[in-house]
Amino acid sequence: MVLDPVSEPDADAGSAANDGARLPPIQSLARSLHGELLTRLRDYIVEGNLAPGARVPERILCERFGISRTPLREALKVLASEGLIELLPNRGARVRQLDGHELVDLFDVMGGLEALAGRLACEKITPAAFAEIERLHHEMYGCYMRRDLHGYFACNQAIHDRIVQAADNEPLRTSYANFAGRLRRVRYSANLDENRDRWGEAMREHEEILDALRRRAGNDLSDILFRHLRNKRRAAAGRETAPPPDTEDTAS
Amino acid sequence: MVLDPVSEPDADAGSAANDGARLPPIQSLARSLHGELLTRLRDYIVEGNLAPGARVPERILCERFGISRTPLREALKVLASEGLIELLPNRGARVRQLDGHELVDLFDVMGGLEALAGRLACEKITPAAFAEIERLHHEMYGCYMRRDLHGYFACNQAIHDRIVQAADNEPLRTSYANFAGRLRRVRYSANLDENRDRWGEAMREHEEILDALRRRAGNDLSDILFRHLRNKRRAAAGRETAPPPDTEDTAS
DNA sequence: CTCCAAAAAAATGAATGCAATTTTCCGCCG
DNA sequence: CGGCGGAAAATTGCATTCATTTTTTTGGAG
Numbered sequence: 360m361v362l363d364p365v366s367e368p369d370a371d372a373g374s375a376a377n378d379g380a381r382l383p384p385i386q387s388l389a390r391s392l393h394g395e396l397l398t399r400l401r402d403y404i405v406e407g408n409l410a411p412g413a414r415v416p417e418r419i420l421c422e423r424f425g426i427s428r429t430p431l432r433e434a435l436k437v438l439a440s441e442g443l444i445e446l447l448p449n450r451g452a453r454v455r456q457l458d459g460h461e462l463v464d465l466f467d468v469m470g471g472l473e474a475l476a477g478r479l480a481c482e483k484i485t486p487a488a489f490a491e492i493e494r495l496h497h498e499m500y501g502c503y504m505r506r507d508l509h510g511y512f513a514c515n516q517a518i519h520d521r522i523v524q525a526a527d528n529e530p531l532r533t534s535y536a537n538f539a540g541r542l543r544r545v546r547y548s549a550n551l552d553e554n555r556d557r558w559g560e561a562m563r564e565h566e567e568i569l570d571a572l573r574r575r576a577g578n579d580l581s582d583i584l585f586r587h588l589r590n591k592r593r594a595a596a597g598r599e600t601a602p603p604p605d606t607e608d609t610a611s
Numbered sequence: 612m613v614l615d616p617v618s619e620p621d622a623d624a625g626s627a628a629n630d631g632a633r634l635p636p637i638q639s640l641a642r643s644l645h646g647e648l649l650t651r652l653r654d655y656i657v658e659g660n661l662a663p664g665a666r667v668p669e670r671i672l673c674e675r676f677g678i679s680r681t682p683l684r685e686a687l688k689v690l691a692s693e694g695l696i697e698l699l700p701n702r703g704a705r706v707r708q709l710d711g712h713e714l715v716d717l718f719d720v721m722g723g724l725e726a727l728a729g730r731l732a733c734e735k736i737t738p739a740a741f742a743e744i745e746r747l748h749h750e751m752y753g754c755y756m757r758r759d760l761h762g763y764f765a766c767n768q769a770i771h772d773r774i775v776q777a778a779d780n781e782p783l784r785t786s787y788a789n790f791a792g793r794l795r796r797v798r799y800s801a802n803l804d805e806n807r808d809r810w811g812e813a814m815r816e817h818e819e820i821l822d823a824l825r826r827r828a829g830n831d832l833s834d835i836l837f838r839h840l841r842n843k844r845r846a847a848a849g850r851e852t853a854p855p856p857d858t859e860d861t862a863s
Numbered sequence: 864c865t866c867c868a869a870a871a872a873a874a875t876g877a878a879t880g881c882a883a884t885t886t887t888c889c890g891c892c893g
Numbered sequence: 894c895g896g897c898g899g900a901a902a903a904t905t906g907c908a909t910t911c912a913t914t915t916t917t918t919t920g921g922a923g
């Protein structure tokens with residue numbers, strides 16, 4: 360017993376119309392105050408306005424955003440499904456607190472997604488997009504040489520983002536953004552300036568990344584990117600929280 | 612300006628208590644009627660009770676599940692964030708309809724996640740878990756030899772699930788389940804019996820999978836699993852929808 | 864003074880109500 | 894006969910309300 364589709368799925372809903380250009384990221388729930396609220400609330404949490412483990416006070420947030428509890432609670436359910444908060448039955452929402460295990464796991468997933476992005480990028484990247492990444496790479500190298508940490512980070516993130524963009528895979532992009540958001544809560548960056556040696560290592564890894572991308576060597580790039588993230592995690596997780604018991608560094 | 616955490620995050624909320632055994636999958640929103648409804652509604656859609664592109668009638672579903680609109684709408688928002696349905700402002704929810712591009716993209720993400728799972732499994736799998744996978748593999752081979760398609764599928768899925776389990780990464784598991792659910796809507800299986808040659812190919816790939824896992828060769832397994840999914844996609848996407856224009860099979 | 868228990872207060876989960884937008888239906892005009 | 898315009902009906906989005914559970918406070922016993 361199948362409820363039949365509304366006979367007219369609207370003119371622009373047909374798949375044929377989208378063949379030429381992939382439709383822009385019309386996030387299903389981007390508009391309409393619910394989506395607005397969702398974005399704002401997510402940012403609010405990611406930016407650290409609520410301490411990890413803290414309750415998410417509905418009443419207060421309602422007042423802050425000037426809305427009633429209904430849309431707020433809808434947003435909370437979504438954020439819980441994204442893993443940003445957790446819902447305790449009858450006890451409200453809490454900002455998810457990442458223990459060592461979870462942090463490590465999230466880094467690995469990021470690594471896996473980047474590895475996938477690299478693999479796909481090797482198949483689909485355009486010369487123009489590659490040139491742009493190459494340019495960013497050289498710019499980043501310049502920052503590295505003159506010890507411009509801020510510029511380095513900016514280029515670094517831009518490169519990784521471009522690779523994900525080049526993969527041209529919307530579900531991947533969404534998932535990547537989700538996990539990146541979860542990790543953004545723990546400030547794992549800003550450690551490099553205390554880890555000068557890791558900086559050089561990272562720079563060398565980026566040379567490998569660019570090289571593999573130039574060769575369109577998907578599997579190589581995939582492997583390098585995953586290990587790159589592993590090393591980043593190792594550098595970051597050290598101070599944020601105790602490393603998991605079995606973190607022997609077999610990588611590279 | 613940081614709202615400070617409620618001074619007592621409760622006895623069992625501390626992370627220290629969870630070090631010994633990772634806490635069981637207490638899905639944040641598993642209980643409490645909202646979670647119940649979420650699961651039921653997701654199954655309801657995944658099982659195909661609503662045609663792709665069809666409106667999701669709030670009123671009717673409320674009656675069917677015997678609840679009011681509020682929890683239903685919360686569940687809809689979550690399902691939208693999972694990508695199962697899409698929310699049109701002021702026009703309700705529709706079952707997401709996968710065009711060719713999206714289907715291909717989803718397969719690739721599944722491939723990427725399985726690749727990651729394989730890589731991690733090589734690091735973390737226990738001898739017992741490996742033995743179990745080996746057993747399933749041989750059982751699957753038996754099914755293959757006697758042309759037991761149903762048994763073959765069961766073993767196949769069990770093996771892939773075990774690999775994901777062996778990766779021992781909760782976020783990965785969750786994400787994997789999410790994408791698997793989205794793909795389950797399109798019945799891409801049940802094609803093998805029309806594709807006997809692909810069946811043999813898949814069986815050979817599984818030999819490679821087991822071999823790489825035995826050698827704990829993470830990168831190899833990663834690559835094999837991704838290509839395995841690529842081939843599966845090629846076999847599946849052929850009939851479900853037109854393949855994307857640039858599907859030259861460079862794989863293998 | 865500390866600890867425990869019961870009541871008050873607050874917060875959560877879900878239902879209902881209401882304004883606004885959309886969809887449908889019907890009569891009208893071309 | 895087909896297309897168009899407008900009103901009625903239905904649906905959506907959000908606010909409000911109510912019952913239940915949790916948390917805090919208060920009173921008292923040990």
